[in-house]
Amino acid sequence: MADSRMNDPGLGTPTAPIPNLGASKASIQAHYDREPLFYERFLGPSLAYSAAIWNEPANRDTLEAAQLRKLDWHIDMSGADSGRRVLEVGLGWGSLIKRLMVRRPGLEYVGLTPADNQVQYVRSFAPENFVTEISAWQDYQTNRPFDAIVSIGAMEHFAGKTMDRNGRIEAYRLFFEFCARMLRVGGRASIQVNGWANIAPGSEARHIAESGIDRFWNEGNLPHASEMLLASEPWFNLIHLEGKQRDYIYTLRAWIRNLRRHETDLVALVGSEMFNDYLHNLTVCLEAYVAGALTLYRLVIERKGPVAGLGSVPKG
Ligand SMILES: C[S@@+](CC[C@H](N)C(=O)[O-])C[C@H]1O[C@@H](n2cnc3c(N)ncnc32)[C@H](O)[C@@H]1O
Secondary structure (H helix, E strand, O other): OOOOOOOOOOOOOOOOOOOOOOOOHHHHHHHHOOOHHHHHHHHOOOOOOOOOOOOOOHHHOOHHHHHHHHHHHHHHHHOOOOOOEEEEEOOOOOHHHHHHHHHOOOOEEEEEEOOHHHHHHHHOOOOOOEEEEEOOHHHOOOOOOEEEEEEEOOHHHOOOOOOOHHHHHHHHHHHHHHHHHHEEEEEEEEEEEEEEOOOOOOOHHHHHHHHHHHHHOOOOOOOOHHHHHHHHOOOEEEEEEEEOHHHHHHHHHHHHHHHHHOHHHHHHHHOHHHHHHHHHHHHHHHHHHHOOOEEEEEEEEEEOOOOOOOOOOOOO
16 A cells, blocks of 8 residues: 655654745844834735735725635635634734634634734734744744645745745745645645746846845745745645736735825825835836736645545445
């Protein structure tokens, strides 16, 4: 009989600490440890700092409705709609927690972020069964497996700025190995990340994107779809992969509109330098998307193992 652990390296407790090959804790904190009110004004009440799922025509949709649709999509695709234990990597300002508090109030949830004030903010409204930890995934350990993992808009930070394709694959491999260690067999991870579209190296669109990435995800890097597939295949089967450029274009447009609408308040709150910095960074990122260099990936993968509950192969 085949051993289900064959071609399944990395199970069990890691024997050595997992290195951080991506953005430093200091750069994550510098980016996210800011006044929540600033984010609330431009991200909207959901405080979701990631692309939404828009219905066409987008001008008849709203950012809030589209963010809710996105959260529900990840809840359903990961199995968090029915699983008992759910892990979120990169909890942000708690947008997923708020939705899960409505849909799955009794859930055992654990959420991770290295940014202290995101955790302080989320603890002010999350009940006790929603556990939030100031921790990078690289430092998190548990011996109780999860049924589902959701990670939205965090993987941009998991590979270092100067890494080439092989370096990124190695960085993502460490992340997927971590996910495999956390999940029961058959458990799913639903991941959303900004990534490279398939464009030629050296093209004008690529230059625009490179300067955008530098400003927007400083110290970070973005994946190609093939890199995520290669890095995850030792432990996972593919359930779903999509590239939805328009979802981030519409989201960025809504954020830029919000920034402009609240300019006076926001400048009073954080100063004109930070305000202009955000406006510029979002605009460059939008240009890179419109030029076709970047796209928004949603990846759903399932922890490999024997398929339970379907009985044996019929004989005769
Ligand atoms: C762009 S925000 C997205 C937050 C949230 N998922 C959302 O959609 O609004 C990225 C999040 O990833 C977190 N993050 C970055 N690197 C991380 C790491 N190594 N481990 C865990 N979280 C990380 C950041 O602190 C932040 O909370």
